[in-house]
Each structure stands twice: as structure tokens, then as C-alpha cells.
Amino acid sequence: MPPDAARRSDRSRLAILAAARDLVVEVGYPRVSIEAIARRAGVGKQTIYRWWPSKGAVVFDAVRALSEDEAGVITLPDTGDLEADLKTVLRATAVEFTDPTLSALLRALYAEIAVDPELATLYQEKVERPLTEAKLDRLRSAQRAGQFDPDADLALCLDFLYAPFTQRWLSRTGPLDDAYADALVEATLRAFAPTARG
Template sequence: MTQKSAPDSTRRSEKSRRAIYDAALALVGEIGYTKTTIEGIAARAGVGKQTIYRWWSSKAEVLMEAFVDLGARTAEAAGQAEWEQADGIPDTGDLEADLKAVLRATVDELNDPSYDAPARALAAEGVANPAFGEQFVGELLMPALEMYVRRLRAAQDAGQLRADIDPYIARDLFVSPLAQRWLQGTGPLDHAYADTLVEYALHGLAPR
């Protein structure tokens, strides 16, 4: 059964939008963010430059939306959408297992070239340009970080995390090491690393 819920102009817009996203991601992967231009994206997408400027004001904004869309499609295709769409880290009752699962998935994502190229470009732009950085971090990174805070609060309620812990600081012990190894290449970024971080942070480095 076919469904025809959208008028033709909306369908054309959606097709252009998809083509623009694909072109932006492809160009950043192939020639790098610096050499990618609005003109280049328009040419590759087969749309007029004005079509892009109607919806976005800079290549950074185009890439950011394309990247968000990529994330949603990847998660859907991999059947991983459940916790991302439900806006939360799974709560199986085992904090250590849940954190390892989500950190391992993050490691896989960071090591995926189709994710790395646009995400690295956006992160570099955010480091260099504080105004864009605030937007990038606020829209893309903070919602993911909030999921950790909620999961850690649930663990506090369940007695698996000390009650006096600030979940915003505890969160950083898990996510910041992945971020730095990804951004600055300070060491291997693999599942074993993710697992070890969780064990060290939960149980502490000092002798018990």
C-alpha cells in the first residue's frame, strides 16, 4: 500500500535536503572541511546555491544538520535507535554493564570513518570558533552527556553509586577520556579501554 501524505513541493524539498546532506558529508570526507564550500555542496547536490542559503547560513550549519541526520539514520539502520530515541542509556539494573555497553558503542562510532570526518570537522571548528562551539556542543554533545547524568542518578537511587557524587563530574570520568583520545590521539581507543575506564572510575584507583 503506497502512502502519499506530502504535497509535491514538500517531497521535492525533502529530496533536495537529503541530496545536500549527502553532498556535504561526501565532500568533507573526500576533500576535508577547509576546502568544502557552499558552492561545492550545491554543485554536488545538483541544487542552486540559493536553495542552500534559504535553509542555512553557513557550511558549518549545513554540516551540523547533515551530521545529526546521519546519526539518526545510522542508529535506525543498526537497530541501535532504541536508547538514543528513548533519550536514555539502558538501565538493566547493572550500572557497570550498562556503562560499558554505551561506551563501547561510542568507541565504535568514533572509529567509524563516515562519522569521524564530519564530527572531527565540527569539533575542530568548535574549538577554534567559540560561538560555533557553543552551538555544536549545546545541540550535539550536551544531550548525549545528559543521558549519562540521568543514568547515574538512577544508579544513585538504586544504591550503585555513592549518594554524595555529583553526576555531572562523575560523567566526565567516563566520556572525557574517550573524547580526548579521539580528538588528540593520546592513546588507543578500543573496547578494552572503554571497559577499563568504567572499572577504574567505579571502583577507584587507590587500594581499598
């Protein structure tokens, strides 16, 4: 693609993703349509269909884009200090989930996912899995560095780090602040320290 066309195409893509996010917040996932996204983004419906097969695919790409860098890649910091890196990530996630617009977007999607198994699968594939892979990479690096139980069930570690956080956010049972982020990281590291098992 010539540079100008590539820039235009990139601008369209970003406009579509932003429109999808805005519409979910404004009218709720069930009432969002490809047509409405196209209108809001100022592109033709066909432009959207060229890149995405369905409404759900656009919306979840829009969510995932929030965690990507400019090259479209998701990575976690790796300074060599696992505890510090995880605290950085969880504190940043806490800030994100406390943002009213993003929180409303994710809340609307969670409500749908809870009752729609197909949507749950799509969310899994588009958002959850790429994020999980990035997190697992960071834990594997810590295992290689001897900072983490080499036999730990890494999926369970991620559950420990993130599930309490998500639950607190969903049920509004307490603040998502630095102290909570740090406490989750510290307790998880105690559970999966290299020396934690007899």
C-alpha cells in the same frame, strides 16, 4: 504535508546531511559551502536555507544525526544494569571513532573548534548538549536505582567517562577497543559508587 511531499522532504534532508558530512571529510570545514552541499545533495540552495541558517548549523546537525534514532531522538540503553549499559555505549562509540570516515569528519571539526570560539559554541549547542542530556538521563536513572552516588557531580562523571576516550582518539596514543572502554567504565564507577565517599 501530504505523505509524498513529506517523504520527498525527508529524502532531501538526509541527502543534505550526508553531503555535508562527505564534504567536510573531502575538503575540510573551512572550504565547505552551502552551494557545494546543495549541488552534492541535488537540491536547491534555498531548500537548505529554509531549514538551516548557516553552514555550521547544517554540518553539526549532520554530526548529531549519527547519534539519533529514526525519530530523531538520542537515548542511551537502560536495562537497569548501569555498568553493562555504559560498556555497551562506550564500546559502540569506540567502533564509531575507529571508522576512518567518521573519524576524519570529527577530526576536521575538532581542529576548527579548537581555534574558533563561535564554532565551539554552536557545536556545544547542536551536538554536545543533546548527547550530554541523554547521558545525564541515564546516570540520573542509576542514581534513582541506588547504583550511583546520589551526591555525585554528574558532569564530572561524564568527563571521566568520555574525556580520556576523546583525548586518546585525538592524540592517537592508544587503541580505542573494548578493553579500554570497559576500563573507563569500571574506574568511573569506582569513583562514583554509592559507597565511595566516607
